Amino acid sequence: xxxxxxxxxxxxxxxxxxxxxxxxxxxxxxxxxxxxxxxxxxxxxxxxxxxxxxxxxxxxxxxxxxxxxxxxxxxxxxxxxxxxxxxxxxxxxxxxxxxxxxxxxxxxxxxxxxxxxxxxxxxxxxxxxxxxxxxxxxxxxxxxxxxxxxxxxxxxxxxxxxxxxxxxxxxxxxxxxxxxxxxxxxxxxxxxxxxxxxxxxxxxxxxxxxxxxxxxxxxxx
Numbered sequence: 040x041x042x043x044x045x046x047x048x049x050x051x052x053x054x055x056x057x058x059x060x061x062x063x064x065x066x067x068x069x070x071x072x073x074x075x076x077x078x079x080x081x082x083x084x085x086x087x088x089x090x091x092x093x094x095x096x097x098x099x100x101x102x103x104x105x106x107x108x109x110x111x112x113x114x115x116x117x118x119x120x121x122x123x124x125x126x127x128x129x130x131x132x133x134x135x136x137x138x139x140x141x142x143x144x145x146x147x148x149x150x151x152x153x154x155x156x157x158x159x160x161x162x163x164x165x166x167x168x169x170x171x172x173x174x175x176x177x178x179x180x181x182x183x184x185x186x187x188x189x190x191x192x193x194x195x196x197x198x199x200x201x202x203x204x205x206x207x208x209x210x211x212x213x214x215x216x217x218x219x220x221x222x223x224x225x226x227x228x229x230x231x232x233x234x235x236x237x238x239x240x241x242x243x244x245x246x247x248x249x250x251x252x253x254x255x256x257x258x259x260x
Contacts, residue, residue, distance in 0.1 A: 043072050045079065050236040051088045051229060052080060062101030063093055065146045067117055069104070070124050077127055088236035089131065090228045091154060092138035099139045099164065100147025121146070122180040126254050129153040129184055132244040134235035138228035140221065144203075145169045152185045155235070155247065158228045159210070161218035165203035172201040180257045187251060190214050 042058040054076060056063045080089060093099045108114055128135065128150075137154035141164045148168050151157050159166065168185065170177060177185065177198070188194045190213030197204065197214075206218030219227055235243065248255070 041072065042069065043076050045076060048229070049233065050086050051090055051232045052083065053090045053092065053225075053229070055092055055094050056100065057094045060095065061104070062098045063095050063147065064101055064104035064107075065121060066104035066107040067120070070117075070120050073124055074127070077124075077131065081132055083133070086236050086238075086240055088134040088136065088232035090136050090138055090225070090232045091150070092225055092228070093141055095141055098141040098147065099137075099143045100150050101142060102145030102147050102149075102169070118178065122178060125149055125153050125184045126180055126257070129187060129251055129254055130248050133240060134232055134238075134243060136228045136232045136235075138225045139164060139166070139206075139215065140224050143167070145173070145175075148197075149181060149184055152187050156228075156231055157209075157215040158224050158231070159206040159215040159218050160221050160224055161206040161210075162220060165205055166197070166209050166214060167201065167203035168198045169201050169203075171199060180254070183254050183257050186253075188214060 042056060044055045044057070046053045058064065058069065108117070111117060135154045137151045137157045139151055139157060139159040143151045143164070143166045145168065148166055151166070185194060185198065193212035193214050196202070204214070206215065209215045210218040217227060
């Protein structure tokens with residue numbers, strides 16, 4: 040895999056995104072690569088958990104690869120591909136924890152929402168749904184993904200203002216489980232994933248998918 044590195048630590052798979060300083064952006068190739076990783080993860084036997092992180096010094100993910108998107112004659116196939124990926128990640132058959140060690144903007148924030156739990160840096164990095172400022176309304180499936188945040192009041196404000204919140208505010212408003220210093224983010228996410236990985240995987244998946252059933256009911260336009 041060109042930009043995604045999957046490393047197993049006991050029962051936890053650590054997925055590190057690095058696209059060479061481009062900001063960990065989503066384009067057709069990136070989503071294809073993510074989808075291939077999900078193929079592998081879904082078929083991982085036994086107890087397992089997943090931690091998603093980045094080794095970009097600034098970004099967890101900056102969202103869409105806007106220049107690439109602007110070059111597409113028809114963006115509908117890509118949008119559908121992106122929706123399918125986020126829904127698939129949201130319903131993945133194992134615990135998923137995001138270690139947000141940099142900015143999570145737009146599609147990067149959606150990626151964080153698809154996780155079951157989130158941990159974020161307190162000293163650097165912002166969480167932001169910039170779609171309202173970019174003139175890019177959420178599609179119905181993506182709305183269901185961001186609604187997975189267990190903080191509806193915060194989600195409402197973030198989605199309608201496009202404000203960028205730091206880790207401390209995200210933790211205070213329930214967007215993330217905790218805001219920590221840089222060196223502690225990954226270890227906290229790992230500890231949570233290790234804890235969750237001990238549960239019966241089928242039971243955990245059934246409960247998660249039950250709580251997220253609306254994702255399976257979304258009808259694409």
